[in-house]
Amino acid sequence: MISENNQQNSLSDVTYPLYENGYSYTGVNGNIRDRLPVFDDILSLKWQRSLADRNGDTRKLLPLWIADMDFETVPTVKEALQKRISTGIYGYSYIPESYKEAVADWFKNRFHHSLLSREIIPFTGVIPAINAAIYAFTRPRANVLLQTPVYHPFFKAIASTGRTLLKSPLVRKNNRYEIDFVGFEKVIREQRPELFVLCNPQNPTGRVFSREELQRLTDICLRYRVFIVADEIHSDIVFKPTEFTSTLNLNNEELSRHLIVCTSTSKTFNLAGLASANIFIKDTLVRKRFLETVEKLGQQGHGPGFIQTIAAETAYRTGKYWLRETLSYIQENFAYAYKRLDEELPHVWHSEKPEGTYFLWLDFSRYGFSNRELENLLLVRCRIQANQGYIFGEEGSGFVRINIACPRSILKEALDRLVEELKNYRV
Template sequence: MNRKFDFDTPVNRRGTGSYKWDIVKEDDVLPMWVADMDFQTAPAIINALKKRVEHGVFGYTQVPENYYNAIINWFERRHNWHIQRDWILYTSGVVPAMSCVLKAITLPGEKVLVQTPVYNCFFSSIKNNGCEVIENQLVRQGNTYIIDYNDFEQKCADEKTTVFLLCNPHNPSGRVWRKEELAKMNEICMKHGVKVISDEIHCELTMPGYTYTPFAAVNENCLNNSVTLNSPSKSFNTAGLQIANIICNNIILRRKIDRAININEVCDVNPFGPIALEAAYNDSDEWLDELKEYLYDNYITLKKFFETNLPNLKVIHLEGTYLVWVDISETGLSSEEAEEKLLKEGKVLINSGTMYGQKAGEGYLRINIACPKRTLLYGLERIKKVFVNL
């Protein structure tokens, strides 16, 4: 396939302060864990940042009006979601945004509902705000997951449950929630007075045949009962530039959230984050479309490799994200035993499923496939070496 952009050439990230690559000191360990990509970001972003660096002065930053226009136009163009300027509050990241919204709309001792297995920072953000995690465990059905709506409603009906923290698309199950699923979850939430916080950081990263639906764009009820968190960071590999947005149409709720952002001192951003967002949303559609094709090809490569070489590893169907959820229960190893064995014997770092829920994640691993194909194949061979005789 002829591509305009290069995703095949490896970029040496060691010694750059990379959390993904430099946290493990052994040079022979291959990291396939934390959710950032091993690709250079879109050329338009690099060029915009170079221009800003050449200016040479990096003082306190005011976010310009063009920043808001870029967000509004992107979600209108790509996702048919009509955002108004006043709905947008910027901050330094989706996790700080999550914590600020939780501070604004919950009280210590209340319960926050999550769907496990789920992104590990959901647990820490909830607990750090003095709230209790309550789980609606997703149900494995064949090679995918579905929602147990009876259990979901039972958990929402608990008088202490005030917030549902949604992951859309879902990390690590790989589900891209359908419009009717989102509407049904909100219907249950509204019935029981539960607000929805929707983390949509992976929103652009869908596989062929799947369409991301913003929770707030489903219908008026979803819009009025929710707060959306998003960022270009996952899709354009710009997490280190620290920029994210909270989108909320409710003015009273938005004022509380804005107050929480200021109280927690995450109201200022660096000079590069807004510039990167504008370049991503204004000038990088083509790069993103090619990236998604490359990620899908990597997913198919991994799936075929396991089917051929390690049929006891069952790959959960990937609808979105670049994080593959793999059932390793037939190996006889626990998730943490497998993680340790892969690191010691295979020199490959992969996340234990229990990071995403002790019960819901047991028997699984999460593998990051956002890397050049040769790197992926290298990692798969290391996994094979460890698991082939189990």
């Protein structure tokens, strides 16, 4: 952690090793330290919806909601895109084998995956892939299981495909969220879901499930023949000493016949606006069934375009140092936020330590606010735009998800406003 007094110099002299193409890059500080990119002309969903003045309040509305970063991406990605765009030729393209090689190398080096080219399916996004998987591996009106609170588009995916939502809520224990294995198996045994969407690292709680937890979860699913779709989009956003274990690391041949894994560069390298994903399917028959369903849904051209593949391949080949320093900065943001919350807002609960994602998941329930009152407090009184907890399921009522992948000056201002406003309320 760095103090408020010395934060300007914490990483300022970090210089990355030379990349293969000869470029060097001096720290993330040039892109992050108390300086934001200019959002006026780039159609940022996060910032454009927050710049307009509301109700005559001259304070800027701080956008700490949607899950992207305020940090510029890997410099070599910008250079690669500029080079390709300068050609002026934007016709049909194909995905080169080098793209899959870059994906396979990244996941082998970071997570010890062993992926063959045919097992990597480039896709336009994780949510479109989950929709396709629900169609492929469940029957109409089948039950689909989620662990709540959870990423809210999952609810829409289940409803839009004509399936029925089942929930097995996570439980708060020992100052963090844990899996209720007894309840999880009870729901499966009694209501027989055909598919389980696993979110790991977990959004919004930030839990990163251990190998033992994943083994127990998947064993239960296999016992009742429940297909698993693992959303591992935040797998790179994990903080030491926590280690990420993918469901692919469980090395279970039977599991591979009941599993697809969804990943993307969008969170890792701040490329969410370039819609793309990589879906990992080890089993031949599962892969065949998934791709046939994709075609039936009219998504034959399901892969990302050349802009997306250039960005992703370049990021995977040259982005590890950028990611290392970005994670360090975000972890410092967590430390700064936790210290201030503990000292100045002790009645707002947070997890004991950050494990994964770049979200603060805060419980304001001791103040007794209704969902509407809590939303009004943040949006109108504090002028902080965050994600209200109830959108992640009823288990999120009284909570707020705050994105802290931002310059510390923005985080400081948000906490200043919260502290000042909550002085007016008694617990």
